[in-house]
Amino acid sequence: MTIIEDALKQNATENLKYIAQEERVDINTVFKAVSKGSAVIIQKNNNKPVGIGFPFRTKINVNIGTSTSLANVDKEIEKLKVAEKFGADTISDLSMGGDINVIRKKIIENSTVPITTVPIYQALIDANSVMNISEDLIFKTIETQLKDGISTVVIHSGFSLENLLKMKGKRIMGMVSKGGSYTAAYMINNSIENPFLQNFDTLLDLLYEYDAVLNLGNAMRSGCIHDVTDEFQLSEIKLNSKLAKKANSKGVQVIIESLGGHILAKDLIKYIKLYKKIAKNRPLFVAGPLPTDFAPGYDHIVAAIGGTLAAGFGADYLCAITPAEHLSLPTVDDIKRGLIACRIAAHIGDSFKFGLNYLFKNDLNLSTYRYKKNWKKQFEFSIDPTEPQKKHPINEEICTMCGKHCALSISQKLFNKKL
Amino acid sequence: MTIIEDALKQNATENLKYIAQEERVDINTVFKAVSKGSAVIIQKNNNKPVGIGFPFRTKINVNIGTSTSLANVDKEIEKLKVAEKFGADTISDLSMGGDINVIRKKIIENSTVPITTVPIYQALIDANSVMNISEDLIFKTIETQLKDGISTVVIHSGFSLENLLKMKGKRIMGMVSKGGSYTAAYMINNSIENPFLQNFDTLLDLLYEYDAVLNLGNAMRSGCIHDVTDEFQLSEIKLNSKLAKKANSKGVQVIIESLGGHILAKDLIKYIKLYKKIAKNRPLFVAGPLPTDFAPGYDHIVAAIGGTLAAGFGADYLCAITPAEHLSLPTVDDIKRGLIACRIAAHIGDSFKFGLNYLFKNDLNLSTYRYKKNWKKQFEFSIDPTEPQKKHPINEEICTMCGKHCALSISQKLFNKKL
Numbered sequence: 001m002t003i004i005e006d007a008l009k010q011n012a013t014e015n016l017k018y019i020a021q022e023e024r025v026d027i028n029t030v031f032k033a034v035s036k037g038s039a040v041i042i043q044k045n046n047n048k049p050v051g052i053g054f055p056f057r058t059k060i061n062v063n064i065g066t067s068t069s070l071a072n073v074d075k076e077i078e079k080l081k082v083a084e085k086f087g088a089d090t091i092s093d094l095s096m097g098g099d100i101n102v103i104r105k106k107i108i109e110n111s112t113v114p115i116t117t118v119p120i121y122q123a124l125i126d127a128n129s130v131m132n133i134s135e136d137l138i139f140k141t142i143e144t145q146l147k148d149g150i151s152t153v154v155i156h157s158g159f160s161l162e163n164l165l166k167m168k169g170k171r172i173m174g175m176v177s178k179g180g181s182y183t184a185a186y187m188i189n190n191s192i193e194n195p196f197l198q199n200f201d202t203l204l205d206l207l208y209e210y211d212a213v214l215n216l217g218n219a220m221r222s223g224c225i226h227d228v229t230d231e232f233q234l235s236e237i238k239l240n241s242k243l244a245k246k247a248n249s250k251g252v253q254v255i256i257e258s259l260g261g262h263i264l265a266k267d268l269i270k271y272i273k274l275y276k277k278i279a280k281n282r283p284l285f286v287a288g289p290l291p292t293d294f295a296p297g298y299d300h301i302v303a304a305i306g307g308t309l310a311a312g313f314g315a316d317y318l319c320a321i322t323p324a325e326h327l328s329l330p331t332v333d334d335i336k337r338g339l340i341a342c343r344i345a346a347h348i349g350d351s352f353k354f355g356l357n358y359l360f361k362n363d364l365n366l367s368t369y370r371y372k373k374n375w376k377k378q379f380e381f382s383i384d385p386t387e388p389q390k391k392h393p394i395n396e397e398i399c400t401m402c403g404k405h406c407a408l409s410i411s412q413k414l415f416n417k418k419l
Numbered sequence: 420m421t422i423i424e425d426a427l428k429q430n431a432t433e434n435l436k437y438i439a440q441e442e443r444v445d446i447n448t449v450f451k452a453v454s455k456g457s458a459v460i461i462q463k464n465n466n467k468p469v470g471i472g473f474p475f476r477t478k479i480n481v482n483i484g485t486s487t488s489l490a491n492v493d494k495e496i497e498k499l500k501v502a503e504k505f506g507a508d509t510i511s512d513l514s515m516g517g518d519i520n521v522i523r524k525k526i527i528e529n530s531t532v533p534i535t536t537v538p539i540y541q542a543l544i545d546a547n548s549v550m551n552i553s554e555d556l557i558f559k560t561i562e563t564q565l566k567d568g569i570s571t572v573v574i575h576s577g578f579s580l581e582n583l584l585k586m587k588g589k590r591i592m593g594m595v596s597k598g599g600s601y602t603a604a605y606m607i608n609n610s611i612e613n614p615f616l617q618n619f620d621t622l623l624d625l626l627y628e629y630d631a632v633l634n635l636g637n638a639m640r641s642g643c644i645h646d647v648t649d650e651f652q653l654s655e656i657k658l659n660s661k662l663a664k665k666a667n668s669k670g671v672q673v674i675i676e677s678l679g680g681h682i683l684a685k686d687l688i689k690y691i692k693l694y695k696k697i698a699k700n701r702p703l704f705v706a707g708p709l710p711t712d713f714a715p716g717y718d719h720i721v722a723a724i725g726g727t728l729a730a731g732f733g734a735d736y737l738c739a740i741t742p743a744e745h746l747s748l749p750t751v752d753d754i755k756r757g758l759i760a761c762r763i764a765a766h767i768g769d770s771f772k773f774g775l776n777y778l779f780k781n782d783l784n785l786s787t788y789r790y791k792k793n794w795k796k797q798f799e800f801s802i803d804p805t806e807p808q809k810k811h812p813i814n815e816e817i818c819t820m821c822g823k824h825c826a827l828s829i830s831q832k833l834f835n836k837k838l
Binding site: 067068069070096097124130167168169170171172173174175176177178180181182184185188223224225226262264265266291292293294295296297298300301302304305308309312323324326327328329330334340341344345347348351352360362363364366367368370371378379381382383384387388390391392398399400401402403404405407408410411412413414415416 | 594712721724782
């Protein structure tokens with residue numbers, strides 16, 4: 001039985017009980033969320049289960065992986081370790097350079113969190129060119145990766161060939177999704193229908209067999225804020241929502257990626273509400289989003305703003321964006337900075353969600369120690385205890401900002417002692 | 420005549436005409452905004468005028484200045500120059516260390532934007548202790564600073580002694596506003612009423628004489644998200660709104676600082692709407708705000724999220740927060756990083772505001788060059804052209820993220836050429 005079938009039959013398995021405890025809800029809430037498809041539970045390779053969706057805390061994915069121009073396996077393992085240390089809930093291995101099979105196995109071996117892949121990446125590399133991809137190769141790649149123990153497969157199913165042909169000349173940036181553009185190139189070059197759409201039942205059988213989660217990718221996200229969320233993005237949401245319903249009914253859990261990329265903040269809020277309606281509250285995964293295009297080098301900050309708005313208004317799962325976005329393959333430090341910014345976004349986003357007050361105890365602990373000027377304890381409760389020490393060594397009592405004339409010291413005298 | 424009197428009499432002065440052009444509105448809109456007090460125009464020392472408030476673009480203030488434990492004038496001038504270079508609209512000189520009079524004069528001399536001060540900072544230093552401050556000293560300090568050419572004076576008038584005495588034990592963090600706590604200490608130690616409240620008419624006469632802007636400070640902002648926006652914050656908004664009305668009627672322009680510091684995102688949105696109602700749409704200046712306490716070292720990112728929400732829902736004027744917030748006097752680099760984050764916030768915030776579409780042309784230009792992979796031109800339109808070059812030298816064509824398999828290249832072939 002798959003996890004969704006357990007939830008439907010109300011089997012209180014270890015996985016489901018773990019999630020109930022972790023998310024501080026009762027087991028019936030977990031049964032209901034998973035069986036209705038508003039949440040998924042990911043569990044593979046003895047990793048701790050991760051719950052994504054309503055009514056759980058917002059989760060974070062971190063992308064790692066090699067490219068054709070930069071492929072250093074050790075660096076990728078270092079990125080994995082940094083991502084785990086700073087609180088990534090899942091990792092995506094997007095490797096396209098080096099020995100992809102070996103890299104993926106190493107990442108799975110070293111990881112304590114579930115691993116996602118986009119199989120068409122490897123299919124493209126193995127085919128040597130987008131022209132030589134075949135349906136057979138795509139599905140063989142998916143099966144190989146599932147056998148290795150990946151938890152989640154990203155496929156770009158949300159557009160038909162007919163729809164795709166309508167896109168010509170309609171957008172400033174075209175299609176900025178890599179997996180989407182590889183799929184689209186394969187379709188257009190061969191004048192054939194979307195392979196995932198055509199063989200959706202075969203895909204579901206495979207995913208059911210491995211109890212893996214299906215992530216319906218966001219090929220139609222816009223690449224700049226002036227490519228307003230258009231008919232292509234909307235029809236992708238509608239089509240993927242239909243496919244998600246079918247997958248759920250066949251015992252396969254689904255996450256839908258949408259409304260990522262570049263999108264004006266006001267539109268983001270509006271379309272997230274629309275998404276939740278169309279997709280019947282299925283888990284929403286967003287990359288970024290980026291509500292402005294003008295800050296290359298600072299896109300982790302732009303994404304922290306977009307991610308907060310997304311999570312605050314209903315997104316369930318954020319993909320961290322590094323300062324190297326649009327510029328280069330991220331370094332280990334970029335991964336850390338992108339993840340920290342994303343965690344800040346998820347945390348603030350969670351303050352909009354119902355029932356998550358327990359997450360803000362750390363804020364209270366930190367502030368209580370801040371008031372007492374106990375720097376050591378204050379930093380222990382912070383998101384990254386080493387960073388503030390660069391500007392304030394824990395053994396220094398005075399802060400050079402206020403020097404002798406500190407508002408907190410005055411406040412302690414005025415408002416806590418008898419006046 | 421002061422600027423507000425010009426607006427009331429519909430005198431199309433150079434200042435008012437400049438603002439109309441700069442903000443892309445007609446002169447009657449400027450007359451109305453300034454005369455009703457929904458916007459202020461700041462102009463001093465031949466600086467270009469700056470308009471703050473509805474319906475103008477969101478503006479940014481950068482705090483610089485020495486402290487008792489770190490006072491290097493040259494560094495402060497360097498901060499000023501960096502702040503101007505990266506788009507600060509105003510600067511606050513918060514110096515409390517070294518020869519404050521000399522530092523202020525040097526900053527004014529070197530600045531091309533208006534300078535704000537908090538006179539009670541210098542009054543405290545000149546008095547040598549909070550115990551020795553006197554009303555006479557406070558007002559003499561204000562006059563000295565106005566004579567030097569500062570454009571805006573921050574005073575903390577929004578609380579009475581009676582109200583202050585009620586605060587004891589009611590908050591986790593007490594009062595975190597420096598100017599507020601110095602004013603409060605002076606009041607409680609001497610058992611006297613708020614000196615700014617008591618002598619408000621004298622203050623207005625002085626400000627009128629120099630046509631300076633009055634900034635009613637936010638003494639009652641909360642220092643942690645668990646100090647929920649309380650009766651003290653609300654009564655400060657009400658009292659300052661009354662004082663603002665009086666000041667306007669006497670020909671003095673007013674900005675009100677409120678809802679800064681640490682505040683939950685949901686509360687921020689709610690209270691900004693309430694503020695705009697109570698304060699009859701007067702310009703709202705916010706420090707931060709910070710919707711979580713748990714990220715010391717990353718507070719510029721937290722403030723970018725809070726600043727976006729604030730500006731998006733109605734704040735007019737943001738105070739940049741550096742990564743050194745809560746830790747130390749910021750370095751030149753901290754100032755830059757805080758300002759860039761704040762500009763991103765103001766820009767995204769402005770996408771919520773009506774009539775500001777013209778601000779997003781840079782985004783379009785940048786994206787158009789991004790699509791063409793013209794790195795040089797792309798970076799020219801970015802918020803900080805040097806930063807992205809650290810990760811992608813402009814003469815390198817390939818981006819190491821996608822290497823050979825770039826979605827943009829594929830898109831160009833698929834969607835812009837004939838299929």
